Amino acid sequence: MAIVHVRIDDRLIHGQVATMWTNNLGVTRIMVVDDAAAGDDVLKMSLKLACPNNVALSVLPVEKAAERINANAYDGQRVFLILKSPKTLVRLIQANVKIETVNVGNLTYTEGKIKIANTVAVTKEEIECFNDLHKLGVKLTLQLIPSNPSEDLMDVLKKA
Template structure:
């Protein structure tokens, strides 16, 4: 299997993921990895509606996503993984899923978050998980859309 990209986006599948990123990366499958959403039929229906025509969709809990990836279930496909939080990717990596780059796109602002960029807002736990991912050799890039310049998220975190 070719994991063509992994992205953190609190909105999961929406215009940027469905149109810009999926087209740019020429994906054949979008894999949403989220324990809660995988159990919510209404949210899953919304994600199906937002998925571009001709692109397959998987909505899986972390454990099943890792198991399927490692078993080679998607070996002939170009897979784009999308998750809401960095912790999901740490769990995938700890389960053995090889990821070398994660695109941090959109993490929405709440009363508990602090702003790193216009679109990336974090809590302390997110920062600690980003540090763990960085220590595991994962390059964390901040990039909202394909035409935006790529920025090193760890440098942005140090500056914030």
């Protein structure tokens, strides 16, 4: 399976993902990896409605996603992997999924989070996860849409 892009975005599938990213990357499948979403039929239906008609969708819990990725279940497809949080990504990597580069697109500000960019606010736990991912050799970028310049997330975190 060719994972062509990995994105952390707490909104999962929305307009920017469904149009700009999917078209820019030539995606044939969006794989949402999130335990809660995988167990919520209403949310899965909403994600299906948000997914472009010509793009397949998988909404899987972490363990099942890792199993399918490691078994090459989507060989020949161009897969866009979307996760809600860096913690989920750490779990996926711990399940032997090889991830080299991750784009952080949107982590909504809520009370107790530190705003590090216009569309990204993080908790102390998320900062620890990003540090762990960086130590594992994962390149972390900050980029809202494909036409925006990509920034090094670790540089942005150092300034926060």
